[in-house]
Every structure is written in structure tokens, then in C-alpha cells.
Amino acid sequence: MSTEREKARQPGTKGLLERMSREPAAWMAGDGPSAGIVLSSRVRLARNLQGVPFGARAKEEEKERVIAETRTASREAASLRGSVYVDVSSLSEIDRHLLVERYLISRDLAAESGSRGVIVGQDEGLSVLVNEEDHLRLQGIASGYQIEAAWRAVDRLDEELSRRLGYAYSDAWGFLTACPTNVGTGMRASVLVHLPALVLTKEIGRVLHGVSQVGLAVRGLHGEGSEVMGNFFQVSSQATLGLAEPEMVQNLIGVTRHLIENEEKAGEVLLRDARAEIEDKVFRSYGILRHCRVISSEEVMSLSSALRLGAQLDLVGSVKAGTLNRMLILTQPAHMQRTIRGGDGAISRDQKRAEIVRALLAPDPSTN
């Protein structure tokens, strides 16, 4: 494939990536229910096309065919109106990481070679990964504690695409997938939760053990194998075989409610037993973020976690979940690299990050 040909194929990609590096997606607005604790709710469906080999066994021309058919189908899907197809194989490494940081593609898809891409819906709430492990991975993502809404949106998209694409399906097994653990509904539902009070009260181990006992998996911020950072945990449904979609969704809804309640209770305990120390932790984090001149993304993650706890506990009234989400997203490494490429070459990434963080928190919302 020549780069020229690829570029011609990607109307809108440049504008989309530009906008992403400056603005968070709609689902990061922090306006959903319980958005202080649940950052996002996400449902993805694994689908494969009949008559095309799955995963690694697909040849390059077969992958191209999957892309072509999916793009055609997506143009007719109402849910994907205004979407942009991004050819991941022709992107720079920074831009592939940008999409990983947006939760639009997996780290695997970023690292692999061969024809692959992602169809990005208008507000990034819906997207379709093409030629990752499966031919298609449909994703719906919503702000806050809205698992059912995310599921309904991606379910509708699935419905629309299935009318135009022949899915590989067995009456006995359900949807067929590249990896047997996904066979069945092909669904994985997950929430990204922020549990600082449970970490501070050292209750987190017990609570997460309970979560894994009911068949859910707990991972770090960027899915499998990623570290737990900034007290963020990704909790997701695991085995799909045997459990119907509504049951999986209801299961995750219940567990998430349980996590929210436990986190809120731990927050009350902290305020009761160590109010001064918690306020100190929250306001020092605020003070550093508000005034730093050089800062790493890890430190932003950790300090903004304390500030998020402060917002959750009503200690810093004017700092909103949306501002903190914005901070989290826009200060990630690939976002930063893109921002700097666009301007100020003289200052370092950590300096630029400090500038962005300070601007997000100005003017001073704490009167004392």
C-alpha cells in the first residue's frame, strides 16, 4: 500500500485527530450519573464475517475485503452518521497512541501490522474496530454509570450492521469469535471506576476480591496487563458463554452499584476519622496542580485522583468531574506530543503539561 493511496482514503482523519488532541470526547464530559466515581460505562461486541478466515489466519486481501464491506455497511447505519474511518495502518506511532488514549483502539491494534482501522462515530460514543483480534469490535461508551445506555446504543448499531453484513453465527454457540472465550454473545461490558477512598481505607483488596468472586475481572486504566494508576480500576464482565446479554449487563450494573456504595461509605469514614489529613491531601494536590511548572503524566494522574476524591467529598466545590476528565485525557503522552508538535517547540512535554493543567484549574476556586 502506498502512503499516498492511504491518505486519499482518509477524508476527515486529519481533522478528527487534530480535534482529539485539543478536546475530550463527549463521553468524557463527566455529566453522567455518579460521574464522580464511575468515569465511563463501555460495552463491546465481537463480530466476524461469514466466509472470511478469523484473526491471524486472514490474508491481507481478505482483511481489505472486511474493511471495504464494513465501511459500506457503516455508511448506511444511522448510528454511525457523520462517522470517520481512520486507517490505523497508515498512522504515525503518536497518532496510534492517541487513539489508544481515547479508548478507540486497543494497544494490540496499535502495535500490529496489516490492514486495520477504526470507524469513529460522531461524538466518539460509538466506534467499530476493524481487523483487530476479530473482524469487528463494536464499542459503545457513555459518561458515568450508564451501562444499560451504552449497551442499548451498541446493540442498535449491531442490529444496523447485521442487516448488511453476514455475521458468523452458530445456533448452538452463538456468535463465533477468534478467541473461544468470546464465543456466545461476544460481549464484554465494563466500567472505569475511581476508588480512592477504598484504597486509602485499605478496603480495596476485600472489595475487589468480592468482585472477582462473582466472575468479573479487574484491570488497570488501559485494560489487560495495564497498571492500576491514579486509583482507577476497570471492572469488566468476563466469560460470555452461557450468560445472555441482559444478564451480563444486569450483573455489572449490580456490582458497580455495590462499588459506588462502598466507595461512598469509605469516603464518609475518611471524613469522620481523618478529615484534616484528607483535606490536606486534597488541597495540597490542588496547590501543586494549580502552580506546578513541570509535571509528568503519572503525577497528574496521582494528584488529580486526590482532587477527584475532594470533589466527590464536596471539599472542592468548584472543581468539576468534567475538568478532571479533561485533565486526565489531554495530558496523556500522545495527546501532549501532538499538542507540542502543533506549536511551542522550545518547551518540554512536562512543561507544556503543567501549562495545560494550570490553565484548567485557573482561576483559583478555593477561597481559603
Next chain:
Amino acid sequence: MSTEREKARQPGTKGLLERMSREPAAWMAGDGPSAGIVLSSRVRLARNLQGVPFGARAKEEEKERVIAETRTASREAASLRGSVYVDVSSLSEIDRHLLVERYLISRDLAAESGSRGVIVGQDEGLSVLVNEEDHLRLQGIASGYQIEAAWRAVDRLDEELSRRLGYAYSDAWGFLTACPTNVGTGMRASVLVHLPALVLTKEIGRVLHGVSQVGLAVRGLHGEGSEVMGNFFQVSSQATLGLAEPEMVQNLIGVTRHLIENEEKAGEVLLRDARAEIEDKVFRSYGILRHCRVISSEEVMSLSSALRLGAQLDLVGSVKAGTLNRMLILTQPAHMQRTIRGGDGAISRDQKRAEIVRALLAPDPSTN
């Protein structure tokens, strides 16, 4: 001595101690020359009375006589107009420490027993310690780099007292003192300097070695045996025998000029080679001090040192040396204990200290 009798002897002591716990002394205003680097200039003269045994050999009634004679003489000394005599032996431990934190009495005088006290001049710039190691220790202290001014003030007081008190003096040796190292002029001149840039550039060892080579001693914030904290160093003249007062004063003036120049040069190097890192250090310190809810006096010392560097390098325009001196003085342990005793019993010392620090830095003087 009954406590009742002692209290009756101390008109003005209560008011003086109250005021001290709320307000720094005049010499802490930070308005002297080079006050960003030289906090204070101090000269003390050791004097003893003829016909009374020195130091530990003096009996209790002889000590009482020294106090009585000195108080009488001080009432007639113009330099001590409006002064207050504080009977240290009848003070609580907190109040003795308060006087140590004010540089009015030594830690030795605070810890010893027996009749002893201090005559405190109207603005704390002049004072006379009675029955420490020597019968009298006259002290003059001035804001910033004003060694000569401090010397002239204490020299005038010495003149006034000598007219009324018979000093122990030998034509061969000069003023006789309890410890032979003080015999002669009985003088020690010192400056309290803040040298953070020399510490950061690791030049401090070399520079202080040079200082000790010319016969000066370097100590921590509270004199002999005290730790170096917050990048503060006390540099003082040592051997008094053989060197006349004007020479000692000129010697210290020259060395201090040398320290100021070296510190300023190191500051320029920092700004040239590591501007972002220095700004970050300064503004993070500002952010923490401005927003903390719990803080130890050691941390105030260390963070305010960074902020003082920032003020010196013109990075934080609106933070003044006087504000930082105030912070340093008012947040010391005994000052804090007195402040809390006067009010809010419900909050801890470290919480109250954070409150004071925040109030001193509000409103936000940094616009970005």
C-alpha cells in the same frame, strides 16, 4: 522565690509575650539591605561585674544582686527606654522557648535554673541577658545586612551601662569573661544568611570552607549545635582575643558581602541552566503553602526557603521577605503553642500552623 513574688516583679511581661506570639519583632520586617539573603545582623557583647564571681561560681544571692544592679542601670540607659524585664526563672517552658525562638535568650539560659532574666528593648532590637554564662550579654540585632548598625547600637548601650556598672576589665586582657574564648572584646558578631542557590548548585561546601578558613564559624538556625534547616546558616566571628571590635565587624561585613555575591551568582546560574525546574520548585512550594491544611514547622521551613529563593530571583513578585520572615517566626513550635493556648483548642498545632501560613499568602499573588 515564690511565684507570686515573681509575678509582681514582672510588669509588662504578659503583654510582651502575648504580642510576641502574634507579631514578629521589628528587625524581622525584612526591610533591611539585602534582606532577601541576609535575614539579620547581630552583635553581642559579654560583660561581667567586678567583685561578683563569674558563671557557675556565682551564688543565688549574688545572681540576684547582678539582676538588681543591671535593672537599675538599664532604667537609666536611653537605649533601653520602654524596655521590659522578663524573669526567665518564673516562665513556663513554652514561654522560655518562645524567647529562644525570638533570639532573645539562648537555649542554655532556657534550660538552666537559678535567677536569670532578659531585659527586652522596645522593638526587640536591643536586649540584655542577665546571668547566662556571663553576668551580662548585650545583644543588638538589625534587619538584613546591617552589621555595623547592629554593632553601633549595642556599643552605645554598652557605653550607657558601663557608666553605671563596674565591669570586670583588665588592661592586659580586656573584658574578662566566664569562658576564656570570649576574653578581650567579649564580642561576637553574626549574620543569619539564606543560601539556597549555593546549596542547589552544590557550591555551598566550597564557599563555607572558605568562610571557616578566615576564622569565622558556621552554624544552623539557632546557633551552636543546631541543625542547618531551610538553607539558613549562621555565620559568626569566633576568637575575640587579639582582634579589635572594628576589625571583627569589618571582617564579617566583607565575608557576608562575599556570601551575598556568591549566592546571587549561583541564583543566576540556576536561572540560566535550570529555569523550568527552579520555577517548578518555587511554585509547587507556593502551591502547597497556599493550600495545605496540616503542616509541620520543618516543612514550612523547607517550603518557605524555596519561596524565599523565588522572591530573591524575582519569580514571585508579590511575596515579600517580610511575609516569609513572619511565616518563619510565627509558625515555630512555641509560638504555635501559645497561639493555640489562646483560642481554638479543637484543632491541632499542625492545622493551626497551616491556617496561619495560608492566611499569610492569601490572596493569590500569582496570576498564572
